[in-house]
Amino acid sequence: MKSLARRFVYWPRIDTDIERWVRDCPECALSARTPPKVPLRPWPSAGAVYERLHMDFAGPCNDGFKYLVVVDAHSKWPEVIKMNTTSPPLLITQLTWLFSRYGFPKEIVSDNGPPFRSHDFSLFCRSRGIKQSFSPPFHPQSNGQAERFVDILKRQMRKCARNDKEWLQNSLLAYRSTPSEVLQGRTPAELFLGRPIRTILSLVKPSLRPVKHCATDQHRERMAKQFNRRHSARERPFQIGDRVMFLYYHNNKRTWTPGQIIGGSGVIWRVKAPGLDVVTIRHANQMRANPIHDIPIVPAEPTLPDQANGTDQTTTQIQPTRRVRFADEQQPQPNEAQTDGEQPIRRSARTRTPTRFLSPDASKSKYDLVPIRRNDQT
Template sequence: MLPEGHPGMNRMKALARSHVFWTKINEDLEKLVHTCTACQEAAKSPVKNTLCSWSRPDAPWSRIHIDFAGPTDGISYLVVVDAFSKWPEVIPMTSTTSTATLRELRHLCAQFELPQVIVSDNGFQFTSAEFQDFCRSNGIKHVRSPPFHPQSNGQAERFVDTFKRSIGKMKNNGPTVDALHTFLLIYRNTPCTASPDGRSPAENFIGRRLRSTLDLLKPSHAPEARPDIVMEEQFNRRHGAKPKKFEPDDLVSARDFRTGQCKWSPGRILRRHGQTLYDVLVQGCIWKRHANQLRPRAASSEEARNLMDAFDLPLNPTPVSLSRTLTPPLSPMIDPYAKSYRSRQS
């Protein structure tokens, strides 16, 4: 009679005490509720277990957490988060099959390295035999979270939530792809308390901060790079290279890469960029050529004529007479008062 309405443990005890009493009434009623199938099926969730967090890896990309976000406008996003540095990767995908997922995952592994552990949920992409073969053949331990318990893959889940909210706020600022790139640059460059030493994901993943538009607030001149003298000497010695330098208005022959044209076309140097690049005027067009694609040339007869016209030089100058007038030498003048240097004879 008491459990007919299934009022719950405490209400059943209160109802029973208002009518009857016997020794160990509480124990008997608790046992009655615990053995009631209907009460057990409709019971509340138990008290949460103590938090057991993931251990922090010792190096970047040793353990990664992966998940899918979306789809949004027909696009799903493969989310990968490095457990050490919190460095995120977000890849837009139109197909979420195991083959497509593994193709993007292989690309990431080629960029960075093969992880030791991959943590995912129980999506069909991650439970397929193809995905298991990939992990087994590459020595990767695959850890799957329990069904309907996203907290076990919390690192990916938290980032997915942050990613969705940020993209939603920026959707009116332009294409989603541009918003994604902006979000990733800012997120990777922002200090993170969950990252070692509270540094940004970029600092802990690649060892430096990423340059962004905020760096324009503090402009700095990059130090001049030093040339590799040893490499230059080895190259010059091996190829017998010699220094080349052209000045503006120098006449050159420029390498012509147009199909069906001569290998070299006449041109004139306009300006120099750096040490080896030149702008060359060729047939009314400006070509950019390396010093190795140029060679000096002599002026053609037409160019020489134009040059003479520019400086107003006569084409047929008056020949210079080679005759000369010989003037006889003057007789030496004798000074009667000059001292004689004849030696005396004894």
């Protein structure tokens, strides 16, 4: 444009005037090219786990659900929560469960979606001392931590959702246990949990050295000594084949029942009760030695299993019922009929009214409602 103008006209500062005229033109400003991007300003590094969380929603996905994606800025540990809606109450409920496991973060970074901008969610964050930071509208690059994992989640869904019903759990396990160059060759689990998590690949190279925890072992020893001293505990060795008395639980009651040990070791034993025809598992505290070997055991009718204690006893003994007679009641005197084996009839001698049934009559349009008296014999 400036070269074309010099061919025909000239005045002092012609180039400056042409540039100012183009710059002030409204049509030129609307159709101008997009300016180059400004230098990238990354988020400052998080100094600890759960110091800053990046959140975003993925979906609606192919399965019709939406997924809340939460990524820890320090360890890159992802959390994905399946949701039907993105309402603020449901979002608060899910984050409450999440924070109950790992604690409250210091800062939450999200977009300007209605759930994150709602008054309820803002009050939820302020009451817990959580700072809210929002990315500029329609600029997902500012929340790149969450946006990147949303892309990973959608690609994993397209790859695995058809053939794997547990694709979400398996994908999260694989991501959390994979070393990352951003984390200097460590996994998100090592930074977040402080240890590598055990996966199916751990079976390829198992650890054969037992891990010793001196402080934990000493605490357990002190706890065991305190328990033994308080309860005057002593060893009661049992062997397979020993006859014992074990606690039988039924109908919120417990009784000592004779049995025999058929398996187990240490303090957990499998006991068989011959008379009840059951095999159950009992702790050594639920058994005692049986000095009397020949104890009569009466077989009983089968009953329902003991569901309250998880045992598999299925029988109990049924006691015969006895009729209680009062002191002023006359005792029956034996007579000749009773001595021959016949029992006297003791049914009531009251007058029984026969049952009256409805007799349908097609010639009547309705029936008279006549109250029936108990003494009516007609």
